Amino acid sequence: MKLALHWKIIIGMLVGIIIGIVCKYFSLDHLVIQWIKPFGTIFINLLKLIAIPLILASLIKGVSDLHDINKFKSMGLWTFSIYIATTVFAVCIGLVLVNIIKPGNIVDPQVINDLSANFADSMTGKIQEANDTQSTGPLQFLIDMVPDNIFAAASSNGNMLKVIFFSVFFGIALLLIDNNSAKPVKDFINGLNDVIMKMVDIIMLFAPFAVFALLSSLIVETPDASLFIALLWYMLTVIIGLALVLISYGFYIYFFAGKKPLWFYKGIFPAQLLAFSTSSSAATLPVTMERLEEHLGVEKEVTSFVCPLGATINMDGTSLYQAVAAVFICEALQFPLTFSDQLTIVLTATLASIGSAAVPGAGLIMLVVVLESLGLPASKMAIGLSLIFAVDRPLDMLRTVINVTGDAMVTIIIGKKFNKLKTPQTKNWDDNLKEVS
Ligand code: ASP
Secondary structure, three states: OEEEOHHHHHHHHHHHHHHHHHHHHHHOHHHHHHHHHHHHHHHEEEEEEEHHHHHHHHHHHHHHOOOOOOHHHHHHHHHHHHHHHHHHHHHHHHHHHHHOOOHHHHHHHHHHHHHHHHHHHHHHHHHHHHHHHHOOOOHHHHHHOOOOHHHHOOOOOOHHHHHHHHHHHHHHHHHHHOHHOOOOOOHHHHHHHHHHHHHHHHHHHHHHHHHHHHHHHHHHHHHOOHHHHHOHHHHHHHHHHHHHHHHHHHHHHHHHHOOOHHHHHHHHHHHHHHHHOOOHHHHHHHHHHHHHHOOOOOOOHHHHHHHHHHHHOOOOHHHHHHHHHHHHHHHHOOOOOOOHHHHHHHHHHHHHHHHHOOOOHHHHHHHHHHHHHOOOOOOHHHHHHHHHHOOOOHHHHHHHHHHHHHHHHHHHHHHHHOOOOOOOOOOOOOOOOOOHO
């Protein structure tokens, strides 16, 4: 019997966790780090390797297939508005929960002392990193979006917005030139696009082994479990919030796309598993797009634009986490917050999540921006960050799942709105293999 991919991935994850625990118990950490972890890293590299060519090829194809620039404008506006609305909603859920549960009042002062003694020094670098990332003026983000050299921009996965800008620009120009000149370019882009989607299929064959490697190395590298217990209420607040956001997506799918929530959750499940294992929406992007196109039936005109944009700017999980973490830190360090401070959090957590890179740990770095806007002194900032640093990775894994699912949910709603949600034509990695053999 042929086991579905998501089952293979789940088995890989479980075996990884078990092997990780066993190796940690017998102090065999070095074996896992030296001999198993590299396969996880190679897998993430492979996914990242195709992210930029994927955006280039699929976005140019998507825009040039639209046949109408006005449609693109309206799609952009809708996408952006829904992304912002869902992010603000996620921040509000986080704020309501953290104000009800008040995890900052439950944490033991001794834990704060211990953690700040251990980690405060290493946090200064993160605060600096966040300050470097902060824009130098209100329009800096626009400057950052327009590349001065496409080859330079395409040489780093951190430049996704620049690549998106170039591809949209190129696609629009391709729409505007006469058909004879456009055809060979379009044919080339179409072919390129198919090749890259096939590469995603092939890479996914290794996913079960890769998640095994990623999770077993993560387990041997996690700090003492007692920390998780000390920060249990903080973690629970974030987790409950993320679960509520996840459930809300089902409602959106039902009411705005007229589809069953289970259809959606099932279709996107493999991408969620990868988001969990890699903690990176950027690395998961190729799989998110593949699932939406080939398994949920959204057409490329929509996925090619909505997904890469979402991976870069739409992070509902991260924004919720930043809101909870900011209030938790202020409470634990006895830094009182007013109602208007909470409103500031709605604004800054939304912006900070937009500014967070789609890579592991980025949300924690941009949390500095939220804390600074609240006026938390620098000395307390390092203590605050060190307080949540040790348990950040598991929360990062979970919030990345929500980030990716949120992008997928909006893609489906936009697909429905623009009549681009059809019956999927599933493609397998080995289609055509026989002929080639
Ligand atoms: N790891 C998250 C992502 O890639 C970002 C974060 O919250 O750290 O989506």
